[in-house]
Amino acid sequence: MLIGLIGKANVGKSTFFSASTDNIVNIANYPFTTVKPNLGICHVRINCVCTEFGVKDNPVHSICIDGIRFIPVQIIDVAGLVPGAHEGKGLGNKFLDDARQADALVHVVDVSGSTDSEGRPLTPGSGDPIGDLRFVEEEFDLWLVSIIRRDMDNKDRESSGQNVVQVLKKRLSGLGVTEAALDKVVNKLNLQNKKFKSWTEQEILALCQNIRQDVKPVVIAANKADVSTSQFNLAKLTEKYTNVVPCASELEMLLRKAVKSGFIHYLPGDSSFEIKENAQLSDKQKQALEIVSNFIKQHGSTGVQQIINLACFSLLEKIVVYPVEDDSKLSDKKGNVLPEAYLLNKESTAKDLAHAVHDELGKGFLFAIDVRTKRRLGAEHILKNNDVIKIVSATSRK
Ligand SMILES: Nc1nc2c(ncn2[C@@H]2O[C@H](COP(=O)(O)OP(=O)(O)OP(=O)(O)O)[C@@H](O)[C@H]2O)c(=O)[nH]1
Ligand SMILES: [Mg+2]
Structure with missing residues (x-):
């Protein structure tokens, strides 16, 4: 799963990236601080099933702290957009190509209104966040238009005999656009029988x-x-x-730094934090933590973790499934308890899980066992959130 961070220049995309990945990248109060994309790993936060089963787990790829599990997800931070990006203004919009594989987008907006449409600092409150949001959406659409238009003249002549959806599918490959999704949009716009060559600009834009x-x-x-x-x-x-x-990436970053320095107890997404008894804090640090504390009290959290979770569970409707090899110990062959937590699409089957673990395991799939009920599950059995599953396969993982 990949989350793409997009938005106007100088709104805090890289701060959000740094706060969610612990990967400090260039941040500054001027537009176009980011030129090259930053790719990193953030985590979704869930209540782990280790608490329900009363076991001490030792995950291999995710992290579990006191029953809270953090599952890794990729995130990409790209350069900021300005109005007219499709005409080459600012850094243009070609860099959106780097985010084309994103499954969900986090559109970062400067809600304080402290930047103008091109990302230059302004007196807070004088910017126009809704106007910013609209122009970024427009630039995103025009970037999609440019993908469709790319090589249209030469390639389309050859492919004009093909079904419109087939032509578009080829063009939009790599964007995660399925044939079914394309079909739906083309039918909605009533364009299914119109030769692609004769589509108007308006029609292409509406499609995008x-x-x-x-x-x-x-x-x-x-x-x-x-x-x-x-x-x-x-x-x-x-x-x-x-x-x-509502979100304050800068405050989340500050909390994560305070955790690293050993000053506070805090897990990303918590609705409060605790200053450690032995923390030697300067007055400035105390003041900064006071500001964060007030923000969290008002909003429930810094918003960063909530945004990642919302993208994963509400927008993409992922479920979490725990595969195990030993159903009595809930472990893998090496004895790691609840070693993995997979983020799967809703409606995934037992066989899909086997494939996600390892292709070989999927190929030789015989049956699965629901660890809670001990029931045998067939290949097409639909999994649900928090399932703990043992897979029995003719071909085991090497
Ligand atoms: N008050 C406040 N300032 C923030 C917050 N997040 C980011 N900033 C500030 O906003 C400015 C821009 O932050 P960046 O993260 O560099 O913004 P960006 O969107 O990546 O900018 P470009 O890469 O130039 O497009 C910096 O001065 C940050 O300190 C926040 O939550 N609160
Ligand atoms: Mg940046």
């Missing part, structure tokens, strides 16, 4: 807008919500858009 909405689900990270000018814009944003989460 619909593809964006259907194929690239979005969470809006209303960032810099710690700035006092945010309240008004936040209310306007939530009125007009769904999936808006």
